[in-house]
Structures are given as structure tokens and as C-alpha cells.
Amino acid sequence: MADIDLGFAEERESAWLTNRYFPSKIGGKPAWLELEKLPSNKELLCETCQEPKAFLCQIYAPFEDEHNFHRTIYVFVCRSAGCQVSNSARHLTVYRSQLPRKNEFYSEQPPIEEGSPLPEIQSSKKLCKACGCSGPLACSRCRNVNYCSAKHQRAHWPHHKKICMAENQCGTESINIFLPNISFPEWEIVVEANDAGEETATDNDDGSVEEKNLAEYQNLVEVGETGTLKDVAESELDKYANESVAADDKIFRKFRKEVSKDPDQVVRYGRGGTPLWIADVEQTIAQQLQIPNCELCGGERQFEYQIMPQMLNLLKDDQLDWGTLTVYTCSKSCRLPNDKGYVREYIVKQDIISNENKK
Numbered sequence: 182m183a184d185i186d187l188g189f190a191e192e193r194e195s196a197w198l199t200n201r202y203f204p205s206k207i208g209g210k211p212a213w214l215e216l217e218k219l220p221s222n223k224e225l226l227c228e229t230c231q232e233p234k235a236f237l238c239q240i241y242a243p244f245e246d247e248h249n250f251h252r253t254i255y256v257f258v259c260r261s262a263g264c265q266v267s268n269s270a271r272h273l274t275v276y277r278s279q280l281p282r283k284n285e286f287y288s289e290q291p292p293i294e295e296g297s298p299l300p301e302i303q304s305s306k307k308l309c310k311a312c313g314c315s316g317p318l319a320c321s322r323c324r325n326v327n328y329c330s331a332k333h334q335r336a337h338w339p340h341h342k343k344i345c346m347a348e349n350q351c352g353t354e355s356i357n358i359f360l361p362n363i364s365f366p367e368w369e370i371v372v373e374a375n376d377a378g379e380e381t382a383t384d385n386d387d388g389s390v391e392e393k394n395l396a397e398y399q400n401l402v403e404v405g406e407t408g409t410l411k412d413v414a415e416s417e418l419d420k421y422a423n424e425s426v427a428a429d430d431k432i433f434r435k436f437r438k439e440v441s442k443d444p445d446q447v448v449r450y451g452r453g454g455t456p457l458w459i460a461d462v463e464q465t466i467a468q469q470l471q472i473p474n475c476e477l478c479g480g481e482r483q484f485e486y487q488i489m490p491q492m493l494n495l496l497k498d499d500q501l502d503w504g505t506l507t508v509y510t511c512s513k514s515c516r517l518p519n520d521k522g523y524v525r526e527y528i529v530k531q532d533i534i535s536n537e538n539k540k
């Protein structure tokens with residue numbers, strides 16, 4: 182089994198999370214890698230409700246060949262309440278972007294993360310002031326700011342109004358405001374190699390190891406050694422404890438046991454590996470697992486990373502819910518056509534089904 186690396190959310194100044202530094206992150210605005218051929222606004226509308234999808238997270242994951250010297254996988258999600266359907270990923274979209282080492286946007290030398298952060302690398306394209314996606318619509322009054330949609334312009338208006346109405350506009354709005362209904366709170370994702378002895382004790386399914394881990398974890402929580410995410414992890418653990426009553430099966434116990442080793446994990450990364458399922462795939466997502474081949478090269482897709490339920494605690498959005506989201510990408514990470522900076526990949530959503538639904 183391929184190694185799984187764990188991703189943890191950490192607070193980081195927004196200026197270090199721009200495209201210049203090739204971040205992996207949750208929320209805020211997308212740090213676009215390719216800067217000219219962004220996904221269109223139409224592509225980013227939810228198929229079901231036609232609202233713009235929100236940027237959820239991105240993982241910087243370069244690949245071993247020259248065309249993937251830089252490579253980032255993005256996830257977008259519709260936040261409408263009516264679009265959250267159990268075991269359906271219809272409201273989610275994944276994009277892959279990549280660049281060779283020699284490219285028109287970035288230096289061939291790695292960025293230096295010392296001193297003060299440098300400004301982000303600007304796109305020549307206008308971006309939405311509210312969400313950071315393509316913004317073809319300019320404010321009709323001042324023409325200084327752009328939006329992806331009338332909806333985002335309305336949402337941003339209370340912040341833009343004063344500057345827009347000012348007699349002498351200085352032309353730029355440098356303050357980066359995150360509107361909570363549009364952008365999620367921003368966190369860096371730090372991916373660390375998992376050296377916790379993955380798979381060494383997982384065949385032991387009698388629950389005793391798990392209980393021991395949980396007990397250790399509880400102690401850790403009480404002495405407060407889990408840092409800033411202490412409360413987050415604790416509330417998530419309670420949630421598992423409750424849900425486990427409804428979904429007390431072998432797969433869920435394994436999930437819980439793995440998670441209890443590193444309760445703050447928000448992402449599990451392992452190209453070509455196997456996801457950690459939260460429930461029986463046959464009963465929940467067998468249909469979604471008919472993963473289509475890459476539309477570009479015809480090659481197979483493989484698992485690349487999964488988003489854990491812990492991430493939900495950081496998003497401040499009660500509408501959203503998932504057991505786990507698993508992302509599948511072209512196994513060759515094939516070259517993009519000349520007219521595309523971003524191509525779609527595939528995502529699966531798995532939820533715990535409660536006993537009432539389980540037949």
C-alpha cells in the first residue's frame with residue numbers, strides 16, 4: 182500500500198498563501214497556478230442550483246515529470262442547503278492545473294519564505310473581488326473592481342460602497358476582505374509524512390487498541406497539547422462517538438481507529454493509494470466508484486487524496502456535511518491542451534448512513 186501523508190490545518194498569514202508560494206490551503210481565495218486560462222464562471226456554477234461554487238481547498242502536489250514541475254489540485258463546492266445530498270458529489274468540482282519548470286508566470290528558482298512575503302503573481306485576467314475566480318463584470322459605477330456574478334457584486338457592495346462613492350478614488354482596494362458567505366476561513370494545509378506505523382496494528386479489530394488510542398487522545402486533550410485545534414478535534418471526536426452508535430460496523434471502526442492516531446488530520450494524501458472509507462462502499466457509494474477514465478488521454482484515474490470530516494469544523498458553514506471526500510486524478514497527470522489551464526478531475530462523496538436508512 183502506498184504511503185499516506187497526513188495534512189493538518191495551520192494558521193498562516195494570508196500573504197504567505199498566495200500563488201507565489203505554491204500553497205496547499207483551505208479557504209480564502211484560490212491561489213491560481215496557471216494565470217491566463219482560469220475555469221470559466223459558467224463551469225463554476227453548480228449544475229443543480231446555478232449558484233457559483235465556493236473554493237474549498239487546494240493541494241500542491243507536483244509530479245515527477247517535466248510537465249508537472251508545478252501541479253495543484255483544487256476542490257470547489259456548492260454551499261446551497263438543497264444541494265447537499267447524501268453520498269452524492271454532484272455539487273463538487275475538482276480541477277487539476279500544472280506547469281513546467283520554465284513557464285511564463287514563475288521563476289525557475291523556488292520562492293524564499295523568509296523576511297516579508299512578496300506580493301502575489303498577478304493574472305492579466307480580472308478576478309472577482311469577492312471570490313477570486315474569473316471576474317468579467319466590472320462595477321458599472323467606478324469600473325475599478327470586477328465580479329464573477331451579480332450575486333457576488335451585491336455581497337461585496339457594503340465593503341466597496343464607500344470607495345466606489347468617494348470623489349477621489351485612489352484606484353485600488355488593497356484590503357483583502359473575506360466574505361463569510363462566499364469564502365471559507367483561510368488555513369494553510371501542512372502535509373507531513375505519516376510515520377505513525379500505518380497498517381501495522383489495523384488488523385487487530387477487537388477494539389482494544391482503538392480504545393487505548395482514544396484514551397491517550399483524551400488525555401492529550403485534557404492537558405491541552407494539541408495546540409490551537411484542540412476544541413475542533415474534541416467536538417469532532419464527540420461527533421464520531423455519537424455517529425458510531427448509528428454506524429457501528431467494521432469499516433467505521435477502522436476509520437475511527439486511524440483517525441484517533443492523528444485526530445486533527447484534515448487531508449490524507451497518497452497518490453495511487455487507497456482511501457480510508459468511513460462506511461461500506463457497497464452500501465453507500467458503489468455507483469460513484471465507477472470512475473471515468475481521463476477525458477484527455479483516456480488513461481485511468483487513481484486515488485490522490487481525501488478530505489476528512491475534520492475540515493468541516495474549520496469552514497464555519499453548518500450546511501456542509503460529508504463523511505469523506507475522495508479525489509481521483511489522471512494517473513499520468515497528462516499534459517493539458519493548449520487552450521486549458523485547468524482540467525476537471527473526479528471526486529466521490531461518502532457519508533455515514535444511519536440505521537434507519539440501512540436495509
Ligand SMILES: [Zn+2]
Pocket residue numbers: 227228229230231232259260261264272
Ligand atoms: Zn448548488
Ligand SMILES: [Zn+2]
Pocket residue numbers: 233309310311312313314328329330333
Ligand atoms: Zn465571485
Ligand SMILES: [Zn+2]
Pocket residue numbers: 320321322323324325326341344345
Ligand atoms: Zn465601484
Ligand SMILES: [Zn+2]
Pocket residue numbers: 475476477478479480511512513514515
Ligand atoms: Zn490524462
